[in-house]
Amino acid sequence: MTVEFNSPTVTGNEERYVIQAINSQKKSGDGPFGKKCQAWFEKMLPANKVLITPSCTSALEMAALLINIKPGDEVIMPSYTFVSTANAFVLRGAKVVFVDIRPDTMNIDENVIEAAITKKTRAIVPVHYAGVSCEMDIIMEIASRHNLYVIEDAAQGMMSSYNGKALGTIGHFGAFSFHETKNYTSGGEGGLLIINDEGFKERADIIREKGTNRSLFFRGMVDKYQWVDIGSSYLPSELQAAYLWGQLEFAEEINENRLSIWKRYYKGLLSLQDTRKLSLPIIPSGCCHNAHMFYIKVANLEERSSLIAYLKDNDIMAAFHYVPLHTSSAGLKYAEFIGKDRYTTIESERLLRLPMWYGLNEVKQQYVIDMIKEFYQ
Ligand SMILES: *Cc1c(COP(=O)(O)O)cnc(C)c1O
Numbered sequence: 398m399t400v401e402f403n404s405p406t407v408t409g410n411e412e413r414y415v416i417q418a419i420n421s422q423k424k425s426g427d428g429p430f431g432k433k434c435q436a437w438f439e440k441m442l443p444a445n446k447v448l449i450t451p452s453c454t455s456a457l458e459m460a461a462l463l464i465n466i467k468p469g470d471e472v473i474m475p476s477y478t479f480v481s482t483a484n485a486f487v488l489r490g491a492k493v494v495f496v497d498i499r500p501d502t503m504n505i506d507e508n509v510i511e512a513a514i515t516k517k518t519r520a521i522v523p524v525h526y527a528g529v530s531c532e533m534d535i536i537m538e539i540a541s542r543h544n545l546y547v548i549e550d551a552a553q554g555m556m557s558s559y560n561g562k563a564l565g566t567i568g569h570f571g572a573f574s575f576h577e578t579k580n581y582t583s584g585g586e587g588g589l590l591i592i593n594d595e596g597f598k599e600r601a602d603i604i605r606e607k608g609t610n611r612s613l614f615f616r617g618m619v620d621k622y623q624w625v626d627i628g629s630s631y632l633p634s635e636l637q638a639a640y641l642w643g644q645l646e647f648a649e650e651i652n653e654n655r656l657s658i659w660k661r662y663y664k665g666l667l668s669l670q671d672t673r674k675l676s677l678p679i680i681p682s683g684c685c686h687n688a689h690m691f692y693i694k695v696a697n698l699e700e701r702s703s704l705i706a707y708l709k710d711n712d713i714m715a716a717f718h719y720v721p722l723h724t725s726s727a728g729l730k731y732a733e734f735i736g737k738d739r740y741t742t743i744e745s746e747r748l749l750r751l752p753m754w755y756g757l758n759e760v761k762q763q764y765v766i767d768m769i770k771e772f773y774q
Contacts, residue, residue, distance in 0.1 A: 400761045402714035404754040405577035406651060411584070411643035418639035426632025427612075430639040437645050438589065442563040444571075446592040448605055449583070449641070451633045453552040453574030456590035457485035457522075459631055460548045460570040462604050463597050466491045466519060473513050474522040474550075475505040476723040476734060476741050482522055482550045483722055483732060493732035494518070495723045498526075500740045501679040503748070507532040510539055513735040520546040523568070528580075528689035529680055530559035533567045540568075548572065552588075555580055556652045556687040569594040575641055580655060580689055580755070581648065584640035587633055605631040651755050655688035658757050662691045665766035674773045676747075693769075694747040701749050707772045713765050716750050 418430055431449055438447045450456045466472065468490030474482055476495035483493045496513050499506045503526040510521060521540055523531035533549075540547045547568030551557075554564035555573055565571020573579075575587030592601050602612040608628025613619045644651065663677055670677050676694040680686055695701050701717065708715045721741045723734040734741075752765055 398761060398764055399712040400714065400752045400757075400765055401754075402716050402750070402752050403578055404756070405582055405585070406580065406644055406755045408643055408647040408651070410646060411640045414639035414643045415584070415636055418635040421635070424635045426634060426638075428635040428638065430635050430642050431633070434638050434641050434645060437642075438591075441648070442566050442591070444563070444566050444591045444593065445595070446598045446601070448590045448592070448601060448631075449633050449638060450588040450590055450605070450631050451637075452481075452576065452586050453550070453572050453588040454481040454485065455629075455631045456572035456588040457481055457548065457550065458488065458629070459590050459601065459604055460572060461485045461489045461491070462627065462629075463570070463592075463600060464520060464546045464548075469517060470519045471515060471517040472520045472522060473510055473518060475524055476721040476728070476732075476738075477503055477526070477719050477745055478524045478550065478722065479552065479719065480722065480727075481552075482524055483728070486520075486522075487727075487731045491519070492517075493722075493728075495721075495728075495732055495734040495741075496736055497739055498741050498744065500744050502526060502529050502531075502681065503744060504529065504531040505536075506740075507535040507539070509736045510536065511543075514539075514543050514545070518543065518545060520548055522548045522550055524550040524552075525554040525557065525564050527678065527692065528554045528557040528564070528687040529678075530554070530557060530564055530684045530686075532681075533559050533562075537567065546570070552576075553579060553689040554687065556648065557689075558685045560683045565589075565591045566593055569597070575637075580651060580687055581641065581644045583633060583637040583644075587637050587641060600626065604628040652687055654755050655753070658753060658762060659688035659691050661759070661762055662751060662753075662766065665763070666693065666769065669770065669773055675769075688753070690750050691753045692748050692750045694744070695749060696747070698746040701747065704749060704769070704772055708765075708768055711768050713768055714752060717745075717748055718750070719745055721745055
């Protein structure tokens with residue numbers, strides 16, 4: 398038996414909708430499927446204004462453009478994240494300022510943010526790791542006191558919430574990913590930008606449409622369609638939106654399925670936590686998560702390497718990720734870690750992600766649990 402690490406979500410309706418898009422006259426962005434997806438997010442999250450994008454990376458880039466990040470600006474974020482969180486701001490000339498994470502959630506430590514703020518700081522980018530929320534009340538309070546923007550990297554957080562509010566709808570902006578490794582995909586690549594600050598709604602449309610007022614023109618609000626601002630191409634095609642629609646129809650079912658897999662792992666591995674062999678994820682109160690991943694934490698790097706090898710020998714694919722960005726070659730060039738690295742490096746070296754995907758069956762999952770138990774015997 399082989400247990401893959403990931404298997405992209407498929408509900409069965411994607412094919413029909415994609416063919417429908419192929420056979421329609423409208424294949425570029427914001428066609429009927431694109432509009433349906435956006436209306437769904439606006440209603441379900443809920444959110445005032447959302448735009449689907451080609452990726453979470455491009456949603457983050459749009460946010461950096463919208464707040465006019467310029468050379469010399471500083472943006473605070475955790476070092477334990479995907480490169481796009483940093484790149485979106487480095488592309489605008491900003492210096493990235495990394496701070497430490499909390500060991501319980503692997504999220505930015507809200508208590509070390511303030512010490513990293515300088516006159517040049519413009520924004521804070523909390524990353525909701527594993528779809529578990531950062532401490533947003535405190536982060537928003539710090540941001541408002543220092544007049545900073547908050548851009549939530551909610552790439553992993555669709556269907557998660559913090560004190561009843563959907564992730565991505567709390568900061569000024571929220572960015573989501575529909576890459577094939579995430580809970581919902583628009584056919585391999587895709588993303589979403591949430592614009593919570595009213596003042597950015599119109600400019601978001603312009604930046605997404607190559608710096609033109611095309612969307613105002615289509616709505617009949619201007620009589621000429623022209624170049625009015627900087628911008629780029631941030632619209633996904635109708636084929637991507639059609640694929641995504643096939644998943645949004647099953648959003649709740651996919652979420653329930655993942656949560657039940659998550660709970661089975663937790664229950665199945667609890668005895669190993671009780672005997673202090675490994676640690677299981679911690680979900681703070683007020684955080685409702687989406688079972689984006691199931692990770693365990695082992696003693697150290699060596700033990701993780703031998704467990705990965707042991708599982709691989711038994712055809713189980715487990716994976717780790719995020720070598721902390723401040724230790725990478727680009728990180729050394731474009732960023733600086735402020736404060737002490739108490740947890741970022743050491744906790745990232747202990748973390749191991751187990752196979753987790755929509756439809757992972759009980760037999761395979763039990764096999765993973767059994768093999769981990771066997772390793773520790
Ligand atoms: C996946 C991910 C991204 C990038 O998403 P894309 O859609 O591939 O651009 C950014 N940030 C985090 C935290 C992610 O997990």
